[in-house]
Structure formats: C-alpha cells, structure tokens
Amino acid sequence: PDLPQPLLQPGQSYDYSFPVTTPGTHWMHAHTLQEQQLLAAPLIVTDPAEAGADEQPLVVLFHDFSFKTPEELLAGLTGSAPASGNGGMAGHSMSGMSGMDMQGMSDGQGMSDGQGMAMPMDVNDIQYDAYLANDRTLDDPQLFAVERNGTVRLRLINGATATAFWVDTGSIEGEAIAVDGNAVTPVRGRRFPLAMGQRLDIRLRIPDEAGAWPILALREGSVERTGFVLATRGGAVKRIAPVGDQATAAFDLAFESSLVAAKPLALRSANRNQAVEIGGTMQGYSWTLNGRTWGNHQPIAVRKGERIELVLRNASIMGHPMHLHGHHFQVVAIDGRRFAGAVRDTVWLPPMREVTVAFDAANPGTWAFHCHHLYHMATGMMTVVDYAA
Known part of the structure; x- marks a missing residue:
C-alpha cells in the first residue's frame, strides 16, 4: 500500500495504462497478505519473435492454502495467538539450540558456521492445509492434453506466500529456458528450484508414445507436494499421493550458479x-x-x-x-x-x-x-x- 497507490477500497476502481515492453512469464497479485487468499493471476506477455514456434504453452500458478485467515496465521507466528493444528507453525525454532524441533532438518537441512560446526536451519514456518497447482491438489490434478512427440513450454509461477517448491519433471528431462520472464542459456535437468515470487519456463519434449507424465512441485524441506499431469490420448493416468516418501533438500545456489543471461546488462562499472x-x-x-x-x-x-x-x-x-x-x-x-x-x-x-x-x-x-x-x-x-x- 502507498507505493505508490493506496489500498483499493471496496467499490473503488482505478485504471492503469502501461507499455508492454518485456515479454515473458509474469504475474499480478495483491501486495498485502491477501495474496495468501489467492488474490493473484498469471500475466503472460508473448514475444512476437516466437510466434512461429511449434510448442504448446501451458501456464501453471502454484499456491499454498490455509483455511485460517492470514491474520490468524500471522498472530500464530508472532506469538500473539496459539498456532496449533493445520495452518499453524511448522514447529521450528531459531531461539538457539534449546527447544529446536529437528523435523525437516535431517535431509540436508543444516549448514556450517564456517568453523566446521553443524548448525540447524529453518526451512518452513507454516504448515498449510493444501498446496495447489492452478487451484487444484493432487487429489484432482489438472490434466493437460499433449501430443505425442510434441514440444511443451511450461510457464510456471510460484504464487505461494511462504512455500518454495522443487519442480520435478520426472522421467522427462526438461530444459530451463527463462527465469522471471527473462531468457537464459538453456539448462537441462529434472529438478529445478522455484522460490516464492519467481517464474520458470521449462521446455519439454513429450515421448513418442501414449502416456501420462506428472510434473510435481515438491515442498522445500518436506514431503508435501502438488502438481499436474501431461497426458496424450490413450495415456493411463495414475493417482499420485499428495505426500511423498522422503523430504526434499533445502534450496542451495547450484541452479542459480549455472544460469547465464541471454541478454545481460551492458558491461559497466557500478556507480x-x-x-x-x-x-x-x-x-x-x-x-x-x-x-x-x-x-x-x-x-x-x-x-x-x-x-x-x-x-x-x-x-x-x-x-x-x-x-x-x-x-x-x-x-x-x-x-x-x-x-x-x-x-x-x-x-x-x-x-x-x-x-x-x-x-x-x-x-x-x-x-x-x-x-x-x-x-x-x-x-x-x-x-x-x-x-x-
């Protein structure tokens, strides 16, 4: 609020006019805790130079969801109200080693203090009721119809309030081609980090066979997951549990270190x-x-x-x-x-x-x-x- 516009009041309207100069995967959302209540949407700006590309664009917006209000969650985090049950704190503490809940820290959820001593780290501070991909859980995931041997461009947006996800492309190797709407030299892999607010474009080649391929978003440092399914005609879609067998690792900077901008800033010294x-x-x-x-x-x-x-x-x-x-x-x-x-x-x-x-x-x-x-x-x-x- 007030940077630069005040809050939009009930019944009020405001018109925005702006040049569309930056193609890519973007999004729009409330810059208050209303984003926690799913007040967000994709904003995809297509590049005329890519108009002839033979690829199928698929847009997915991830969220974390709680039946509690943002105010209730915040009160639980700040200690002004209890935060028990679903939608409460994940149980980690950073007030020294005493009272430290080691849940979620056994799979690489630690770090060094630079002197060889292991230190715990906190990964998640809210346990949500659900994790969503286009407003759906894995109990009823979105199925995208795709063509055998076709090319798919995933435009992925992490609209979660407090959850980072590992994007897992499973048996299909993906190629990261853009981050936050900006092209990068392609990076191949099957698991990519996607933090809150970030966007990631991944190009996939669908196998030349009938089938169904889940694309999962794995909650950082935990076992919960969400996702969607790419399926050809005749592909058998199997049920996917919303909880995996093993907690994922915490994010590092390995992927970030591998990225090279397709259009870097001009070389100059910092002022x-x-x-x-x-x-x-x-x-x-x-x-x-x-x-x-x-x-x-x-x-x-x-x-x-x-x-x-x-x-x-x-x-x-x-x-x-x-x-x-x-x-x-x-x-x-x-x-x-x-x-x-x-x-x-x-x-x-x-x-x-x-x-x-x-x-x-x-x-x-x-x-x-x-x-x-x-x-x-x-x-x-x-x-x-x-x-x-």
Missing part, C-alpha cells in the same frame, strides 16, 4: 555499491534489512542513470526470496565469485550466503525491495529503492 544484510529470528518473529524493520527502514538512495550493485548477505538461518519492484537485476556474483548470471527480479538467498545483483536506475520512483515470503515482509523485511529528486 554505487550497497550492502544489505538480511537478518531475523523466529523468536518474536522479526525480520530485518540492515538491522531495521519497515517503518524504521533506511531507503536505498539512487540517481537516475546509475548502475547499482546490491550485495545481499543472509545472516539469518532461513532462506529468503528477495524481490525488487520496478526493475530487473542481474545476478553478478555469488559469495564473491563474479559471473554473468541470470536477469531476474527475485533471487533466493540461502542462510549464510551472499549474492550480488546489479541493476540500472532507469525507472524513477519509490520502489519496494522486500522478501517475497510475505509473512517476513509483513513483519519487517522491506525497504525501498528511492530515486533522488
């Missing part, structure tokens, strides 16, 4: 470097940027025409998807190692890691910079990029 330390704890549920919460924040000041580098360091023991409004940035370093990474608008920061992103200050205004885990945003992890007059 301004800004360190941003990401902090916070589950105790009291307070999340900060440079030690400050929203309302006490220090804006990131820029001038039009500058090249800005933000050095993002996660000093907390939970991962954070950091998102900048009004711009796309390029990942230019991970843990100090420089490279020409992806151009995107949301980047994942694992615990105790550092990612440097660069952007050109070409869109004057006051723009939010925040964690796309919306309960982290709501409890402080937000500031603004502010253009000097």
Whole structure:
C-alpha cells in the first residue's frame, strides 16, 4: 500500500495504462497478505519473435492454502495467538539450540558456521492445509492434453506466500529456458528450484508414445507436494499421493550458479555499491534489512542513470526470496565469485550466503525491495529503492 497507490477500497476502481515492453512469464497479485487468499493471476506477455514456434504453452500458478485467515496465521507466528493444528507453525525454532524441533532438518537441512560446526536451519514456518497447482491438489490434478512427440513450454509461477517448491519433471528431462520472464542459456535437468515470487519456463519434449507424465512441485524441506499431469490420448493416468516418501533438500545456489543471461546488462562499472544484510529470528518473529524493520527502514538512495550493485548477505538461518519492484537485476556474483548470471527480479538467498545483483536506475520512483515470503515482509523485511529528486 502507498507505493505508490493506496489500498483499493471496496467499490473503488482505478485504471492503469502501461507499455508492454518485456515479454515473458509474469504475474499480478495483491501486495498485502491477501495474496495468501489467492488474490493473484498469471500475466503472460508473448514475444512476437516466437510466434512461429511449434510448442504448446501451458501456464501453471502454484499456491499454498490455509483455511485460517492470514491474520490468524500471522498472530500464530508472532506469538500473539496459539498456532496449533493445520495452518499453524511448522514447529521450528531459531531461539538457539534449546527447544529446536529437528523435523525437516535431517535431509540436508543444516549448514556450517564456517568453523566446521553443524548448525540447524529453518526451512518452513507454516504448515498449510493444501498446496495447489492452478487451484487444484493432487487429489484432482489438472490434466493437460499433449501430443505425442510434441514440444511443451511450461510457464510456471510460484504464487505461494511462504512455500518454495522443487519442480520435478520426472522421467522427462526438461530444459530451463527463462527465469522471471527473462531468457537464459538453456539448462537441462529434472529438478529445478522455484522460490516464492519467481517464474520458470521449462521446455519439454513429450515421448513418442501414449502416456501420462506428472510434473510435481515438491515442498522445500518436506514431503508435501502438488502438481499436474501431461497426458496424450490413450495415456493411463495414475493417482499420485499428495505426500511423498522422503523430504526434499533445502534450496542451495547450484541452479542459480549455472544460469547465464541471454541478454545481460551492458558491461559497466557500478556507480554505487550497497550492502544489505538480511537478518531475523523466529523468536518474536522479526525480520530485518540492515538491522531495521519497515517503518524504521533506511531507503536505498539512487540517481537516475546509475548502475547499482546490491550485495545481499543472509545472516539469518532461513532462506529468503528477495524481490525488487520496478526493475530487473542481474545476478553478478555469488559469495564473491563474479559471473554473468541470470536477469531476474527475485533471487533466493540461502542462510549464510551472499549474492550480488546489479541493476540500472532507469525507472524513477519509490520502489519496494522486500522478501517475497510475505509473512517476513509483513513483519519487517522491506525497504525501498528511492530515486533522488
């Protein structure tokens, strides 16, 4: 709210007019906790240069869902109300080792303090009632009809409020071709990370046979999953349980390190470097940027025409998807190692890691910079990029 428009009141309307200049997989959503109540939708901008491509586009929007209101969930997280049962806290604690719930930490859910000592990390802080793909669970997944030997372009959007997913293409090897609406040099694989707010385009070649192939979204650090099914005519569709046999690993930066932008930013030196330390704890549920919460924040000041580098360091023991409004940035370093990474608008920061992103200050205004885990945003992890007059 108020960046720049106030909340849209009941019965009120507002018309927006803007140039459509950036093709790709985008989305639109409320920037309040109303997103938790599914107030979101895809926004796909097709590229005229790809009009002749012989591929079938399929759009899928992922969500996490709770029967509790966002206000109830937030009260449970901040300790102002109990959070028992479904839709409550996942049970992890960050208030030191005492009281630490090790659930979800046995499958690589840990890290080193840099001195050889293992430290627990938190992965999920809310246990949702359901995980959705186009508003459906695996009890009744969406079936997409596909052609034998055809090419499919998955346009995947993680609209979840507090859940990151591993996208698993199963027996079909996929090719990641774009992130956050920006093309990358193709990266082949069968499992790709998709954090809250991020988008991922994957190209698949359907086998030349009758069949059905599930594409699953596996909850990070846990066993829950959602997804959809690609099926040819005559393909046998089997039931898929909404819970897997083994918890997935926590996100790392291996995929991010492998990405190369198809259209990188122009080479130039940065005019301004800004360190941003990401902090916070589950105790009291307070999340900060440079030690400050929203309302006490220090804006990131820029001038039009500058090249800005933000050095993002996660000093907390939970991962954070950091998102900048009004711009796309390029990942230019991970843990100090420089490279020409992806151009995107949301980047994942694992615990105790550092990612440097660069952007050109070409869109004057006051723009939010925040964690796309919306309960982290709501409890402080937000500031603004502010253009000097």
